[in-house]
Amino acid sequence: MSAPVSRRLKAAIVGGGVIGGGWAARFLLNGWDVAVFDPDPDATRKINEVIANARIALPALYDKALPSEGTLTFHSDLADALADVDWVQESVPEQLELKHKVLGALSEAAPADAVIASSTSGFKPSELNAQGARAIVAHPFNPVYLLPLVELVGAAERTAPAAEILRSIGMFPLVLRKEIDAHIADRLLEAVWRESLWLVKDGVATTEEIDEAIRMGFGIRWAQMGLFETYRIAGGEAGMKHFMKQFGPALSWPWTKLMDVPEFTPELVDLIAGQSDAQSGHLSIRELERLRDDNIVGMVRALKRSGSGAAGVICAHEAALAAPKRREGLPVTACRQVPSSWTDYNGHMNETHYLEAASKATDRFMELIGADAAYVAGGKSYFTVESHVRYLEEVHAGDRITITSQVLNGAGKKLHLLHRIWRGDGTLAATIETLLLHTDLEARRACEPEAHVADALSKLAADHAALPAEGAGRFVGQRPTA
Amino acid sequence: MSAPVSRRLKAAIVGGGVIGGGWAARFLLNGWDVAVFDPDPDATRKINEVIANARIALPALYDKALPSEGTLTFHSDLADALADVDWVQESVPEQLELKHKVLGALSEAAPADAVIASSTSGFKPSELNAQGARAIVAHPFNPVYLLPLVELVGAAERTAPAAEILRSIGMFPLVLRKEIDAHIADRLLEAVWRESLWLVKDGVATTEEIDEAIRMGFGIRWAQMGLFETYRIAGGEAGMKHFMKQFGPALSWPWTKLMDVPEFTPELVDLIAGQSDAQSGHLSIRELERLRDDNIVGMVRALKRSGSGAAGVICAHEAALAAPKRREGLPVTACRQVPSSWTDYNGHMNETHYLEAASKATDRFMELIGADAAYVAGGKSYFTVESHVRYLEEVHAGDRITITSQVLNGAGKKLHLLHRIWRGDGTLAATIETLLLHTDLEARRACEPEAHVADALSKLAADHAALPAEGAGRFVGQRPTA
Numbered sequence: 001m002s003a004p005v006s007r008r009l010k011a012a013i014v015g016g017g018v019i020g021g022g023w024a025a026r027f028l029l030n031g032w033d034v035a036v037f038d039p040d041p042d043a044t045r046k047i048n049e050v051i052a053n054a055r056i057a058l059p060a061l062y063d064k065a066l067p068s069e070g071t072l073t074f075h076s077d078l079a080d081a082l083a084d085v086d087w088v089q090e091s092v093p094e095q096l097e098l099k100h101k102v103l104g105a106l107s108e109a110a111p112a113d114a115v116i117a118s119s120t121s122g123f124k125p126s127e128l129n130a131q132g133a134r135a136i137v138a139h140p141f142n143p144v145y146l147l148p149l150v151e152l153v154g155a156a157e158r159t160a161p162a163a164e165i166l167r168s169i170g171m172f173p174l175v176l177r178k179e180i181d182a183h184i185a186d187r188l189l190e191a192v193w194r195e196s197l198w199l200v201k202d203g204v205a206t207t208e209e210i211d212e213a214i215r216m217g218f219g220i221r222w223a224q225m226g227l228f229e230t231y232r233i234a235g236g237e238a239g240m241k242h243f244m245k246q247f248g249p250a251l252s253w254p255w256t257k258l259m260d261v262p263e264f265t266p267e268l269v270d271l272i273a274g275q276s277d278a279q280s281g282h283l284s285i286r287e288l289e290r291l292r293d294d295n296i297v298g299m300v301r302a303l304k305r306s307g308s309g310a311a312g313v314i315c316a317h318e319a320a321l322a323a324p325k326r327r328e329g330l331p332v333t334a335c336r337q338v339p340s341s342w343t344d345y346n347g348h349m350n351e352t353h354y355l356e357a358a359s360k361a362t363d364r365f366m367e368l369i370g371a372d373a374a375y376v377a378g379g380k381s382y383f384t385v386e387s388h389v390r391y392l393e394e395v396h397a398g399d400r401i402t403i404t405s406q407v408l409n410g411a412g413k414k415l416h417l418l419h420r421i422w423r424g425d426g427t428l429a430a431t432i433e434t435l436l437l438h439t440d441l442e443a444r445r446a447c448e449p450e451a452h453v454a455d456a457l458s459k460l461a462a463d464h465a466a467l468p469a470e471g472a473g474r475f476v477g478q479r480p481t482a
Numbered sequence: 483m484s485a486p487v488s489r490r491l492k493a494a495i496v497g498g499g500v501i502g503g504g505w506a507a508r509f510l511l512n513g514w515d516v517a518v519f520d521p522d523p524d525a526t527r528k529i530n531e532v533i534a535n536a537r538i539a540l541p542a543l544y545d546k547a548l549p550s551e552g553t554l555t556f557h558s559d560l561a562d563a564l565a566d567v568d569w570v571q572e573s574v575p576e577q578l579e580l581k582h583k584v585l586g587a588l589s590e591a592a593p594a595d596a597v598i599a600s601s602t603s604g605f606k607p608s609e610l611n612a613q614g615a616r617a618i619v620a621h622p623f624n625p626v627y628l629l630p631l632v633e634l635v636g637a638a639e640r641t642a643p644a645a646e647i648l649r650s651i652g653m654f655p656l657v658l659r660k661e662i663d664a665h666i667a668d669r670l671l672e673a674v675w676r677e678s679l680w681l682v683k684d685g686v687a688t689t690e691e692i693d694e695a696i697r698m699g700f701g702i703r704w705a706q707m708g709l710f711e712t713y714r715i716a717g718g719e720a721g722m723k724h725f726m727k728q729f730g731p732a733l734s735w736p737w738t739k740l741m742d743v744p745e746f747t748p749e750l751v752d753l754i755a756g757q758s759d760a761q762s763g764h765l766s767i768r769e770l771e772r773l774r775d776d777n778i779v780g781m782v783r784a785l786k787r788s789g790s791g792a793a794g795v796i797c798a799h800e801a802a803l804a805a806p807k808r809r810e811g812l813p814v815t816a817c818r819q820v821p822s823s824w825t826d827y828n829g830h831m832n833e834t835h836y837l838e839a840a841s842k843a844t845d846r847f848m849e850l851i852g853a854d855a856a857y858v859a860g861g862k863s864y865f866t867v868e869s870h871v872r873y874l875e876e877v878h879a880g881d882r883i884t885i886t887s888q889v890l891n892g893a894g895k896k897l898h899l900l901h902r903i904w905r906g907d908g909t910l911a912a913t914i915e916t917l918l919l920h921t922d923l924e925a926r927r928a929c930e931p932e933a934h935v936a937d938a939l940s941k942l943a944a945d946h947a948a949l950p951a952e953g954a955g956r957f958v959g960q961r962p963t964a
Contacts (some may be wrong), residue, residue, distance in 0.1 A: 215705060
């Protein structure tokens, strides 16, 4: 389904677990071959579990199909895993001596032009490379297959090509200006973690109350704007300086316990683990992961409308994805995986989303005939006046669907289309017959399309005239005819 | 449209601005009368601007209509504003002497059973009431009309009834176990704010880079799960204790500058204000607010599927909202305001959402005939096999739409419905004719409905048989007949 690639790119994942597995999924679902090296006998199971989650979640962020998956292999020999790799990702436990050993071996055995990156959350490149390795830091965030952020730290000549590769697999490389312990995000997380430990230890709040204080309030703000842009708004017309004038003094008030570090006693660990059990213990980790992924997919898909935050990364990546062009003599106007948020209590794709998929196919068809965003900005567009959906087969979350669009009539103000939704198994899942009227957006009245659109339409109408149009022209409840 | 209330409840808003305006909008859009007292000559304009934003955003979170708005009045006399109030919200500037003066006057003049609440972000009730006032803290988060969190601090006999009122207007009261400077959320925010100031001051990151580090990564996690539940997942099968064992030691590492407070020099203020201008200066505060609100509405609507975080509050509140029952002899199966996320590049409600609204109306109709969630859990349901939409009139963001549902045929396995979408101005905006088949969810084959469902359907079909069903039975492009 994807555009042919001269050579499959290859990533080596050294050290499995949740982070390594997330990296493996990122590369694999973007069409890379992935070779895993991990002495843990459980590595295959663990990584396959992460990839199974990723296969449901990551493609659901996109309204286009991702490239077809690369090949996943597991290796007990490091040299095998590293043969011809373009990217090596180290995600071994956070111990500097171990990192030295592993990154040293990788720097020796990997091809000279391969990126060697460490997932470390705390160490600086100068520390990682103290014994001669040539690694950069590429610090991702869990779940790695969904969250775009990667903090890149290292020499510019190494981070620049790495950033380009990360963007090509839909991630957001944040290149640090200088190295610092724990990079950027984990410093912020550490500050909140410390303050939260105090609140629990002092009996001010439970873990659940702290989570509510975050997700019922500023968490929602931060997911789409972050800290400073949010405060800019709080400053109002008077701007950022006004905000800082207002809240600057609070810095010297006793609003935090941050000057002090709570002692990590067994009692504190028990207190927090107990509260966490009370809060979330009714759900298994797998259930929590699925809930988290569904929530993230839903929120990021909602942000695609504005392109804010993580959704901007998805939109840019999606625009760069190749799509199939024709099928059975008709233009392909959609090819995508069905997100689980499109399914309903009957365990299949809800009726609404058949029409949503067809509506997006109509938008794509408009681009094909030149009635694109620029045309709309010029004051003309097509309005749908009637649609008829026949639901022929069930479609499930994760199914890949393809839509073709046939012109039944493209003369004058009228545009009569027949969309077909095909499942990945070749079954026709639905037809959507739709009638649109070309409209003057100022007057909100029907009018003739411009010449280049009319020409494109009449050419397509002529091309499609000889093709069958089974199921068109029917009323609801009409019996099928032979 | 809403259920009749014996007496309208009334809130007094003392001190306008963004926070006072947000409170005014919360009460007003939930059917309360609101009286504003603010000596600022600009108060009327400022509050009306906030309410205008809220009218677009808050109802868009709901799939049911909110109660009809209360009456908004502005007063120069405090006693007028306080007459017969149930809730008084003080949102004057953050100066303890001023708070003493205002809260003292309110405690004297307000009815004895009215809640007197302060929006203070930092002061404790013991400080606020040091000179005899009887206030509690009800600390909200901007935008107050969208974010559900309110930190409630004070004596239990005062916070308990206040919490009940806040829940009735769709908010989430977090009642603190003990008073503490800056409550909970602002302590966490303060920690991040300090660390961020250091990062900017030390040239490690710009304001934009810090915002990206948040919203591309942990911000999305926190919006739906908060801190501890996220870390619980990070601990994996081994649980919270494992996570703490792994990351506890980092507390003593040099990962933050938190032991120290950055000096708030004019240079630091200029540096941050300049970076913020470079980041967001191309958008006005009004544009940023609209973007923020659209993003929040979209994300919270997406979370309604799981009911996580803020969406759980919306779902509970929505379930408690009354809805109209009948219109022109037909059951009303939907009554709601159109969210701006339902509109498209043609400046009106996209074709998909006519069907989405009708699909939710079908769900409501199913509850009316007893084919509800319990019935589906028992293994039977209705599957849609065909739908025909006639788009008759444009619908815009903020329009209130009402849907009626008519049974054309309810005999045997077949259910043939005609939904009509009515705009608030009485215009018929669309008809959606739909055919469903009663289905065995195990076999995925059509079967007869259970007796109570069949009975309910045949009764409705008889009731609706004499009513007109204009526009049903038509094929796409068929000419209207007289």
